[in-house]
Amino acid sequence: MSKHVAVYCRVSSRNQQTESQKPDLQRWVDAYAAAQVIWYEDRYTGRTMDRPGWKRLMYEVESGRVSKLVVWRLDRLGRTARGLTALFDEFPRRGVGLVSVKDGLDLDTPAGRLMANVLASVAQYETEIRGERVRAGQSLARKRGKRWGGSDPGRLLYLSRDQVDLIVDLHQRGRSKAAIARACGVSRPTVYRILAQHDSP
The missing domain is CATH 1.10.10.60 (Homeodomain-like)
Structure with a gap:
């Protein structure tokens, strides 16, 4: 069975574009991809893994048709530490490499796996801090009668x-x-x- 390199892009809504991610990803493809390349794309929140493009990609992964997954940044995969670390365990078991271009990360190496878990925790931390700032701002606004x-x-x-x-x-x-x-x-x-x-x- 022939395998391909999967390139995955994601933004959070239909009003946003993936164009800012594609030049960096294309440069990686031009420099390193030795197999067929298939692009997958979602305009969907990273807080859920139930996304159309992602589900098509994971079907290919589970079918053994993907040799490597390339993303612009890890948070394009998702924004929860639990979801990301589950992927970091699953991909090596299925023989799928993971490259994050902007993070300079390759899951095939021990250092890459360590960095991946650290970055997953950072992504969740940033999401939680953003929520805390919003709630603090709302509380202050209510106190001021807003x-x-x-x-x-x-x-x-x-x-x-x-x-x-x-x-x-x-x-x-x-x-x-x-x-x-x-x-x-x-x-x-x-x-x-x-x-x-x-x-x-």
């Missing part, structure tokens, strides 16, 4: 987990902010706030 997302003057709108998930899902499907606000019964500033908290490009 209101947002309310349909009645002076009323704060607290969203359920289902509402937040629906806002993010509709955004990933390419719906406009105004359409999302109407569908979820919230204001456009609330939609912007939820999307800003949810992930980074």
Whole structure:
């Protein structure tokens, strides 16, 4: 069975582009790829591994058709330490190498595996710190009497987990902010706030 090099690009939403990642990845391909190269792409949050392009890629990995996976940075694979470290264990078992171009990392080496786990922890730390900053800013705003997302003057709108998930899902499907606000019964500033908290490009 012939194997190929898989190149994976990801951004967090349909409004963002993967073009900034592709020149570095193409340079790696031109310099090092000795086998067929297949590109996979997602415009989807890194907080879940349930992404269309990623699922196609993992099907190929599990079928034994991938020799190496190349990404721009490790956080393009995902943004949770648990998800990333699981991949770092699975890829060597399946004989799949992993290269992160911007991180200068190659999972085929002991030093690369150590660095990969450190970077996975850093990615999760950055996500958690970003969330803490958002919550601290909201707390300070409430103390100063600031209101947002309310349909009645002076009323704060607290969203359920289902509402937040629906806002993010509709955004990933390419719906406009105004359409999302109407569908979820919230204001456009609330939609912007939820999307800003949810992930980074």
